[in-house]
Structure formats: structure tokens, C-alpha cells
Amino acid sequence: MGTPRRVALVSSSYDPYVGGVEEHVRQVARRLRDDGVEVEVWTVDRGESLGVREVEGLTVRYLPTPLPAASPGAAFRFLLRLPAAWRRWAAARRGFRPDLLHVHCFGPNGAYAVAMHRRFGLPLIVTSHGETVADDHAVFERSRLLRTALRRALVAAVSVTAPSRFVIDDLQRNYGLVGGLVVPNGVEPTPPPPMTAGPGLGGRYLLGVGRLGRMKGFDLLIDAFARAGLDRDIRLVIAGDGPERESLHAQVTGLGLTDRVELVGRLDAAAVAQAMSAALAVVVPSRMEAFGIVALEAWRSGAPLVMTNRGGAPGFVRDGVDGVLVDPEDMAALVGTLEHVSADESLRMQLAAAGRERVGEFTWARVAHAYEELYAAASDRAGVTA
Numbered sequence: 001m002g003t004p005r006r007v008a009l010v011s012s013s014y015d016p017y018v019g020g021v022e023e024h025v026r027q028v029a030r031r032l033r034d035d036g037v038e039v040e041v042w043t044v045d046r047g048e049s050l051g052v053r054e055v056e057g058l059t060v061r062y063l064p065t066p067l068p069a070a071s072p073g074a075a076f077r078f079l080l081r082l083p084a085a086w087r088r089w090a091a092a093r094r095g096f097r098p099d100l101l102h103v104h105c106f107g108p109n110g111a112y113a114v115a116m117h118r119r120f121g122l123p124l125i126v127t128s129h130g131e132t133v134a135d136d137h138a139v140f141e142r143s144r145l146l147r148t149a150l151r152r153a154l155v156a157a158v159s160v161t162a163p164s165r166f167v168i169d170d171l172q173r174n175y176g177l178v179g180g181l182v183v184p185n186g187v188e189p190t191p192p193p194p195m196t197a198g199p200g201l202g203g204r205y206l207l208g209v210g211r212l213g214r215m216k217g218f219d220l221l222i223d224a225f226a227r228a229g230l231d232r233d234i235r236l237v238i239a240g241d242g243p244e245r246e247s248l249h250a251q252v253t254g255l256g257l258t259d260r261v262e263l264v265g266r267l268d269a270a271a272v273a274q275a276m277s278a279a280l281a282v283v284v285p286s287r288m289e290a291f292g293i294v295a296l297e298a299w300r301s302g303a304p305l306v307m308t309n310r311g312g313a314p315g316f317v318r319d320g321v322d323g324v325l326v327d328p329e330d331m332a333a334l335v336g337t338l339e340h341v342s343a344d345e346s347l348r349m350q351l352a353a354a355g356r357e358r359v360g361e362f363t364w365a366r367v368a369h370a371y372e373e374l375y376a377a378a379s380d381r382a383g384v385t386a
Contacts, residue, residue, distance in 0.1 A: 005038055006039075006040075007039055007101075008040050008041075008096060008098040008101050009025050009041045010101050010109050011041055012106070012109050012131070015055045018211075020129065021104060021105045024104065024129065024367075025041060025104050027368075028364065029041060029058055031364050032372070033057075039058065040058070041060045042092055043061070043063070043109065044062070045062040061092050065085065066078050067146075085112075086115075089112055089115075089116060093122075101117060101122050101124050103126045103127065103153065105129040105131050106131055106150050106153060108146075110153055117156055123158050124153065125159045125160070127161045128161075128290075129291075134215050134289060136213045136214050136215050147175070151175050154177045158381055159374045161182070162181075162182060163182070163183065163185045163290055163291035164184070165182055166311050167290050168182060184316060184362055185293050186363050186366060187359060189359075191301065193270060194270040194274060203235060206237070207282050210284070211240055211242040212241055212242030212248060216287075217308065217328045219251055221238070222252060230338065230339060234260075234280065235262060236257075236262070237264060237275065239265070239271075241265055277301040280341070281303060281348065284313075285308055286328065287329065289308050289311040292308075292312070295316075295323065296359055302352045304324075304341060305317065305322065305323035305351060306341055307325055307326070309326060321350075322355045323351060323355065324340075
């Protein structure tokens with residue numbers, strides 16, 4: 001039967017929000033469209049009532065996803081909201097007529113996709129992005145409903161993927177997954193051209209990039225930087241935004257580092273690439289990281305990489321070859337790594353050169369093609385069982 005003609009990417013989050021999942025779905029949708037697959041993104045309506053929008057030439061449907069809760073009041077509100085929510089999902093199916101649902105980052109979006117699968121017989125593929133292990137709010141530890149829905153989804157899905165073996169192992173160990181396929185994250189082969197002047201950082205600096213959430217560990221990086229015996233002209237620059245921004249500002253002020261640590265806010269992709277290319281090293285200090293697209297961006301920019309060893313990175317970063325792996329919660333180890341990499345120019349050159357050689361293995365085109373093979377297999381399976 002070949003690759004399905006219409007695929008709904010059912011994502012936990014999308015534009016106007018930014019992050020690894022949003023970027024993954026955005027890039028995959030573009031590549032699928034270029035390959036002739038009709039694509040829509042169905043994502044969670046967080047209360048903004050965005051309806052249906054065109055984003056970069058792609059139809060995005062923002063759908064309500066109420067879930068039942070334990071308290072009587074919450075349960076009653078859920079019962080009131082459910083019929084209208086289900087009508088919206090059913091209308092999305094009628095409007096697009098997808099051949100397949102591909103869930104990205106399982107949450108309420110996944111629970112509704114499973115319901116659609118059961119009601120309408122749509123083939124289901126699930127891609128976990130580490131939400132069971134690397135969520136700031138540990139939602140899967142708190143929600144029995146989501147744990148149950150994920151287990152059911154893993155049984156119902158024709159394929160289950162994740163960006164690292166680490167995530168697959170967690171799904172097998174804790175959620176009953178049998179099998180599973182690693183499909184790594186990707187990156188554009190070349191950085192986007194700058195549209196405006198870059199941040200103009202200048203001088204020598206270590207760089208952290210990402211969402212300012214607890215799991216990303218930037219508080220650990222600031223503490224390590226404060227303790228490290230680095231040259232006084234070396235600064236720490238952190239680019240990104242998120243819920244921890246104010247507490248990180250307070251931490252910097254409390255440590256007396258306002259002249260050496262800069263929180264520059266969110267930068268566009270071109271500005272991030274510029275900042276990386278001039279950095280002494282890019283540091284990813286996450287308490288847990290399912291994969292880490294930032295690592296690929298650092299390799300592409302020719303920046304030496306210091307990467308957390310907590311999560312999926314040991315599956316693709318070769319310690320001491322194309323990156324230095326370190327436990328960010330081992331403060332002495334993180335301090336020593338910052339000192340070593342900052343002082344050793346030959347090591348930085350080696351890491352950067354090896355990273356440039358590796359980055360070609362990780363492209364969004366490869367990711368999309370891997371998914372297309374799974375879509376074709378799902379289509380063939382549906383044809384056999386029809």
C-alpha cells in the first residue's frame with residue numbers, strides 16, 4: 001500500500017511554544033510535506049482557544065484535552081467538558097481524514113489519540129521524547145490515568161520510537177513496552193542565516209542553551225562556574241527562557257557573579273549558532289536529558305561539547321572524543337570538567353573537529369525517512385488486516 005497519504009502528528013505542544021518536542025515535530029512535518037505526505041499537527045489547546053491556524057504553511061489544530069480527576073468537582077467539570085472536546089477531535093478527523101496518528105510526547109494528547117484509535121480504527125504510532133523521565137513536574141509519577149493510558153497506547157501502537165535507548169529502556173521497564181525503535185533527533189545540516197545582528201557577546205565564555213526549567217540544571221552550572229578556578233575574563237552565558245529565570249537571576253546575584261554570568265534570554269536559531277561558534281564550550285548540565293538537540297547544534301557550530309551523562313547522551317556522545325560526559329550533580333566533577341576544557345585548547349580543538357564529523361549522521365531528513373518507513377509498514381499491516 002505504501003506510505004499513508006495523510007498523517008496527523010499529535011503533539012503535546014507546538015507553536016507558539018518552543019522546545020525540543022516542538023522543534024522535532026516542526027522539522028519532521030516540513031520534511032514529510034516535502035516528501036509528498038499530507039500533514040497536520042494536532043496539539044493541545046492550553047486555554048488560548050487558537051482553533052485552527054496556518055503555521056509556516058502547515059495546518060495546526062489546537063484541540064481541548066480535558067481529563068478526569070479524583071475530586072467530585074473536577075470530575076463534574078470533566079463530564080461537562082468532554083462532549084464538546086470529543087466533538088472537536090471527531091471534527092478534526094472528518095476535516096483531515098488521516099490515515100495514521102503519530103503521537104509525539106505522550107500526555108493528554110496521547111490519551112485522546114488512543115480513544116480515536118479505538119473508535120475509528122486509525123493506526124497509531126507513539127514517539128516518546130523522554131516525558132516519563134525528564135519532565136520538570138514528574139507528571140507520570142503523579143498521574144495514574146496517564147500511566148494507564150500510556151501502557152494501553154504502547155500495546156495498541158503498531159510502532160513505538162524514542163530518541164535514545166535510555167528512553168526505550170524506561171518504557172520497557174516501567175510501562176510494559178515490548179520492542180521499540182530508536183530514532184535519534186536531528187539538526188539542520190547548516191545553521192540558518194542571521195536575519196539580524198547576533199548578540200555580540202565577545203570575549204571568552206562558556207555557553208548554556210535551553211529552556212530554563214529545573215531539569216535542565218542551569219542552577220548546577222552556575223554553582224560550578226562560581227566554584228571553578230577559571231580565568232577572571234571567562235564568562236558564563238546562558239541563553240533561553242522559562243520558569244526558572246527569576247530564580248537563576250537571584251542565584252547569580254547572591255553569588256556576586258553579575259559581572260561574569262549573563263542570562264541573555266531566548267535567542268533565535270541563527271543567534272544561537274553564532275553564539276555557539278564563538279564559545280569556549282557549550283555545556284549541557286541537565287539533571288536528565290532524553291537526547292539533547294543542543295548537542296547536535298554544538299557539533300554543527302564547531303563548538304566543544306560538555307554533556308550530561310544522565311539520560312540518553314552516552315548512547316551517541318563518545319566521551320573524550322566528540323564530547324566530555326559528566327554527571328552535573330557531581331559538583332566536583334563538573335567543576336573539574338569546566339576547568340579542564342577551558343584551559344586545554346588542544347582538547348577543545350579535538351572535540352570540535354570530531355563533533356563536526358559526527359553531525360552529518362543526525363539530520364531531520366533521516367528522521368523523517370525513518371518515520372516514513374514505519375508509516376508504510378503500518379499501512380501495509382492495516383491492508384493485511386482489513
